[in-house]
Amino acid sequence: MTSRDGFTWTHASGLTAGVPSIGVIDPPTNVPNSDASYDVIVVGAGYCGLTAARNAAAEGLKVLLLEGRDRIGGRSWSSNIGGYPFEMGGTWVHWGQSNTWREMTRYQMMNEVERSFDFSHGVNHYELNITKQGYTMSHEKEDELLISALNKFTNIDGVYGRDTIPLPYDTFHTAAAKDLDNLSAQDRINSIAPSLSPQERAALESFVLLCSGATLITTSFHEFMHWWAMCGYTYAGCIDMLISWKFKNGQSSFAIRFFQEALATKRLAYAFNTPVNHIRDIGAAVEITTRAGTRYTAARLICTVPLNVLGDVTFDPHLSASKRAAIATGHVNQCVKVHAELANRDLRSWTGVAYPHNELMYAIGDGTTPAGNTHVVCFGGGNKPIDPEVDIDATKRAVSNMFAQQDETPQIERLVFHNWSNDEFAKGAWFFPAPGLLANHLEDMRERHGNVLFASSDWALGWRSFIDGAIEEGTRVAYEVGKELVELRNVKG
Amino acid sequence: MTSRDGFTWTHASGLTAGVPSIGVIDPPTNVPNSDASYDVIVVGAGYCGLTAARNAAAEGLKVLLLEGRDRIGGRSWSSNIGGYPFEMGGTWVHWGQSNTWREMTRYQMMNEVERSFDFSHGVNHYELNITKQGYTMSHEKEDELLISALNKFTNIDGVYGRDTIPLPYDTFHTAAAKDLDNLSAQDRINSIAPSLSPQERAALESFVLLCSGATLITTSFHEFMHWWAMCGYTYAGCIDMLISWKFKNGQSSFAIRFFQEALATKRLAYAFNTPVNHIRDIGAAVEITTRAGTRYTAARLICTVPLNVLGDVTFDPHLSASKRAAIATGHVNQCVKVHAELANRDLRSWTGVAYPHNELMYAIGDGTTPAGNTHVVCFGGGNKPIDPEVDIDATKRAVSNMFAQQDETPQIERLVFHNWSNDEFAKGAWFFPAPGLLANHLEDMRERHGNVLFASSDWALGWRSFIDGAIEEGTRVAYEVGKELVELRNVKG
Numbered sequence: 001m002t003s004r005d006g007f008t009w010t011h012a013s014g015l016t017a018g019v020p021s022i023g024v025i026d027p028p029t030n031v032p033n034s035d036a037s038y039d040v041i042v043v044g045a046g047y048c049g050l051t052a053a054r055n056a057a058a059e060g061l062k063v064l065l066l067e068g069r070d071r072i073g074g075r076s077w078s079s080n081i082g083g084y085p086f087e088m089g090g091t092w093v094h095w096g097q098s099n100t101w102r103e104m105t106r107y108q109m110m111n112e113v114e115r116s117f118d119f120s121h122g123v124n125h126y127e128l129n130i131t132k133q134g135y136t137m138s139h140e141k142e143d144e145l146l147i148s149a150l151n152k153f154t155n156i157d158g159v160y161g162r163d164t165i166p167l168p169y170d171t172f173h174t175a176a177a178k179d180l181d182n183l184s185a186q187d188r189i190n191s192i193a194p195s196l197s198p199q200e201r202a203a204l205e206s207f208v209l210l211c212s213g214a215t216l217i218t219t220s221f222h223e224f225m226h227w228w229a230m231c232g233y234t235y236a237g238c239i240d241m242l243i244s245w246k247f248k249n250g251q252s253s254f255a256i257r258f259f260q261e262a263l264a265t266k267r268l269a270y271a272f273n274t275p276v277n278h279i280r281d282i283g284a285a286v287e288i289t290t291r292a293g294t295r296y297t298a299a300r301l302i303c304t305v306p307l308n309v310l311g312d313v314t315f316d317p318h319l320s321a322s323k324r325a326a327i328a329t330g331h332v333n334q335c336v337k338v339h340a341e342l343a344n345r346d347l348r349s350w351t352g353v354a355y356p357h358n359e360l361m362y363a364i365g366d367g368t369t370p371a372g373n374t375h376v377v378c379f380g381g382g383n384k385p386i387d388p389e390v391d392i393d394a395t396k397r398a399v400s401n402m403f404a405q406q407d408e409t410p411q412i413e414r415l416v417f418h419n420w421s422n423d424e425f426a427k428g429a430w431f432f433p434a435p436g437l438l439a440n441h442l443e444d445m446r447e448r449h450g451n452v453l454f455a456s457s458d459w460a461l462g463w464r465s466f467i468d469g470a471i472e473e474g475t476r477v478a479y480e481v482g483k484e485l486v487e488l489r490n491v492k493g
Numbered sequence: 494m495t496s497r498d499g500f501t502w503t504h505a506s507g508l509t510a511g512v513p514s515i516g517v518i519d520p521p522t523n524v525p526n527s528d529a530s531y532d533v534i535v536v537g538a539g540y541c542g543l544t545a546a547r548n549a550a551a552e553g554l555k556v557l558l559l560e561g562r563d564r565i566g567g568r569s570w571s572s573n574i575g576g577y578p579f580e581m582g583g584t585w586v587h588w589g590q591s592n593t594w595r596e597m598t599r600y601q602m603m604n605e606v607e608r609s610f611d612f613s614h615g616v617n618h619y620e621l622n623i624t625k626q627g628y629t630m631s632h633e634k635e636d637e638l639l640i641s642a643l644n645k646f647t648n649i650d651g652v653y654g655r656d657t658i659p660l661p662y663d664t665f666h667t668a669a670a671k672d673l674d675n676l677s678a679q680d681r682i683n684s685i686a687p688s689l690s691p692q693e694r695a696a697l698e699s700f701v702l703l704c705s706g707a708t709l710i711t712t713s714f715h716e717f718m719h720w721w722a723m724c725g726y727t728y729a730g731c732i733d734m735l736i737s738w739k740f741k742n743g744q745s746s747f748a749i750r751f752f753q754e755a756l757a758t759k760r761l762a763y764a765f766n767t768p769v770n771h772i773r774d775i776g777a778a779v780e781i782t783t784r785a786g787t788r789y790t791a792a793r794l795i796c797t798v799p800l801n802v803l804g805d806v807t808f809d810p811h812l813s814a815s816k817r818a819a820i821a822t823g824h825v826n827q828c829v830k831v832h833a834e835l836a837n838r839d840l841r842s843w844t845g846v847a848y849p850h851n852e853l854m855y856a857i858g859d860g861t862t863p864a865g866n867t868h869v870v871c872f873g874g875g876n877k878p879i880d881p882e883v884d885i886d887a888t889k890r891a892v893s894n895m896f897a898q899q900d901e902t903p904q905i906e907r908l909v910f911h912n913w914s915n916d917e918f919a920k921g922a923w924f925f926p927a928p929g930l931l932a933n934h935l936e937d938m939r940e941r942h943g944n945v946l947f948a949s950s951d952w953a954l955g956w957r958s959f960i961d962g963a964i965e966e967g968t969r970v971a972y973e974v975g976k977e978l979v980e981l982r983n984v985k986g
Contacts, residue, residue, distance in 0.1 A: 059551050095662060095955060096725075098594035105592070106968050110662040110954065167738075169588060169603040232589075232725055232733065240725065245660075264979065461603065462588060475599050486757065 003071045006088050007389045009415040015392050019079035023071040023252035029271040038064040040481050044304035046074020047467050048455050050258035051474025052302045057265040059482045068275035068425045072259050075426050076467050078250025084369050085250025086339045088418040090467050094241040097463050099471035107257050113245040116366050122346025129354040129404045130202045147235045149204035152192050154228050165229040169461050180222035181439040188221045206355040210362045212432040213335030213381035220435045280316040281450040300451050300481045307458045308427040326441035335429035336380040338417045340399045342410035347374040352402050359386035359398040388417050431458035431465035453477040496564045499581050500882045502908040508885050512572035516564040516745035522764040531557040537797035539567020540960050541948050543751035544967025545795045550758040552975045561768035561918045565752050569960050571743025577862050578743025579832045581911040583960050587734040590956050592964035600750050606738040609859050615839025622847040622897045623695045629898050640728045642697035645685050647721050658722040662954050674715035674932035681714045699848040703855045705925040706828030706874035713928045773809040774943040793944050793974045800951045801920040819934035827914045828922035829873040833892045834907035840867040845895050852879035852891040881910050924951040924958035946970040
């Protein structure tokens with residue numbers, strides 16, 4: 001099946017909208033025409049909504065899952081082109097990510113992963129292209145450079161953040177942690193700038209922006225430190241947990257398990273291609289109106305709509321002023337991720353940075369395609385925005401610019417990408433906050449609104465913005481709704 | 494409620510069997526007198542059995558849970574004396590432990606943890622007592638010593654095991670990993686001995702034995718390397734994940750949540766004080782006979798009996814020869830854990846080793862009791878065995894010997910312990926294998942036997958022998974049984 005989402009470009013076909021994915025659901029709905037009542041309506045079929053729907057259905061609740069897209073996965077899904085998976089958003093998993101790995105062990109998928117990095121053959125180095133100067137170094141030197149720079153960046157307390165963020169699941173466990181959310185990445189860099197070499201600074205800045213997809217000024221220093229703490233306060237931990245292991249068959253092979261399990265309970269009704277407009281809490285129940293005007297009712301509603309598009313849904317009664325303030329603020333990640341299939345050079349062992357001058361900033365050799373070409377994944381973002389589908393030649397130039405120091409420019413055979421910024425159901429990539437959003441509004445984002453519960457990786461406590469945070473949140477609200485509805489039945493009956 | 498398990502000693506009361514625990518279940522059974530049929534019988538109410546029973550009941554199955562003890566938790570439980578929790582077996586948890594942390598986030602218990610270490614006041618150093626020589630050093634020097642020694646011990650491939658055990662959930666992912674299971678910790682120490690200072694060697698050996706509860710000869714080097722890999726291949730990771738964070742209210746406050754949730758489904762029947770003798774697979778069902786001669790029948794049986802006591806249950810048909818060989822081999826952990834409440838010295842910031850001459854080998858300041866005394870937890874094991882309840886004076890001497898370099902010997906106000914070696918339902922502490930057991934029998938231990946499924950942290954793939962591994966395994970088999978029984982019903986129609 002082919003999703004409406006995503007784009008490909010090849011010489012033969014040019015730019016084409018829509019890419020194949022095993023996450024597209026056919027038939028797109030199984031909702032009966034007759035009126036049906038539900039225990040819980042789940043809005044959104046990303047990992048959070050899938051988890052909530054699956055858990056609720058497994059525990060005996062009658063569930064309706066509504067999704068605006070034609071596929072599961074939300075901001076995390078994979079395309080499959082000629083049997084080769086391209087990760088359109090969200091890629092890496094690790095056993096240090098508790099919710100993700102719990103599900104992977106439950107489905108016995110622990111061995112269905114493979115490494116992204118493979119420093120064993122072909123062009124085997126790190127290429128650091130700063131505007132006016134390029135450097136080539138071994139991966140060992142790359143590690144030394146980033147360790148040195150990141151240690152300076154993170155060493156706010158003499159122990160690399162350990163005293164400031166000792167228990168990262170308790171977001172502002174220390175007052176000092178909350179203070180960090182007043183700072184941007186730019187503020188922190190300014191304060192350590194004299195200690196950084198030009199290479200350290202470019203490597204550090206591009207690494208931080210790879211995490212945030214924003215600008216240094218709009219990147220919360222606290223949130224970066226939270227990632228760092230989750231990764232065990234080391235560069236090696238960051239590499240292990242953030243960018244090492246991916247699903248052999250693409251991550252939609254993981255998401256589909258949640259959906260299939262929910263479906264097997266026979267308590268899941270679902271409708272894809274069904275965006276929602278309006279959510280009304282009528283006290284004894286919640287009524288939802290789709291864009292097409294259809295209404296459904298349930299005892300509870302779980303809303304997994306991401307922060308940046310939550311303002312497009314109207315609520316009656318109105319959401320609290322503080323939750324609306326959080327929505328109005330939004331998050332800042334406008335990451336652009338472009339997969340490039342490259343011929344005439346073996347680049348499987350190559351990684352590179354082109355910063356700050358290039359629209360694509362960070363790239364790694366990520367695989368070898370069935371045609372024997374190298375698959376390189378390139379990242380850009382808010383720092384130097386580009387809409388890849390709007391000017392495909394500019395995108396190809398940005399890919400080529402990543403390879404300034406190669407004696408022969410790699411030949412682009414194929415591009416694959418999804419423009420998250422132009423996606424009406426995302427308006428951005430994975431969550432990343434500007435300074436102040438979490439200190440001011442984390443609790444507001446998590447707060448329920450009568451019979452409506454809000455769940456999203458955007459306001460998870462642990463691996464916030466990761467697949468893991470989505471599962472954390474889906475688990476939390478399904479458990480809460482399950483308990484309430486069981487108690488309600490016991491009272492009634 | 495007071496469990497039969499465990500011992501306390503005080504001046505006033507002397508040695509007393511049985512300690513209070515919130516894990517004791519009252520009433521001890523809710524099984525109806527009338528004949529009842531079950532979908533699944535779960536044998537054992539440790540974390541593994543609790544998880545399996547809870548998940549199966551939550552997903553609609555009718556469950557019978559049988560347990561030989563008067564309490565939940567198996568080898569992992571806490572006593573509560575005057576409101577202060579003593580951990581009788583199993584203590585520490587961490588967000589890098591996926592199954593444990595997933596459950597803790599689901600129950601929103603992420604903030605119900607506190608640190609074991611507190612290097613902020615009183616006697617603040619590390620005391621290393623080797624038979625003929627004692628050393629006192631700062632905790633920073635302790636870290637340096639252990640980092641140096643552990644890096645030598647683990648650096649089998651130039652990258653501290655990363656290449657040999659890259660994916661620890663896939664147990665023998667590389668042939669080199671399997672080779673490690675031919676070696677004992679003693680073998681490895683012999684090969685690096687020339688590089689170790691006497692202090693490094695004593696610190697290293699006592700650390701390794703703290704993990705295994707065995708002797709260096711009976712400690713599989715592979716299993717230690719597996720722990721190391723799970724901890725991110727660093728000493729800091731080991732400290733973080735193995736020994737840093739514990740439940741403020743004792744870990745039975747965690748285990749009880751599983752039991753209560755299972756009970757709330759109204760699909761859980763249970764009987765404590767009910768050891769099982771015999772398990773018979775009659776094809777369409779499994780029949781179990783208790784020690785008291787009562788028989789129960791179910792479609793499936795989940796046996797969570799630990800490896801070292803699995804031989805006390807008989808099976809018809811016989812278990813496979815290879816599974817019986819694994820059972821006959823058993824595991825080697827005979828850890829002795831003694832809590833000491835100490836007056837007249839503030840030892841909250843103290844840690845110490847007394848090795849190899851003393852029956853208790855490793856100790857840390859773990860808390861301050863309501864009486865204002867220091868709570869120190871001491872570990873011994875197979876290297877120099879002691880049965881604490883058999884000779885309480887010898888136990889007190891062993892506690893005192895931990896403090897050879899204190900100018901004033903701490904006054905023992907209370908001892909609290911459980912003798913796992915003399916426990917008929919454990920015959921040892923947490924699982925730790927001798928060389929060869931896993932390479933030869935891991936798959937055998939995990940293999941089902943007709944309608945009987947075997948689940949235990951003893952043969953988990955990730956945090957094997959941890960609470961986390963128990964939840965991993967309980968999750969696995971409940972999922973497997975759930976799928977089978979749903980399919981069976983669909984076929985029957």
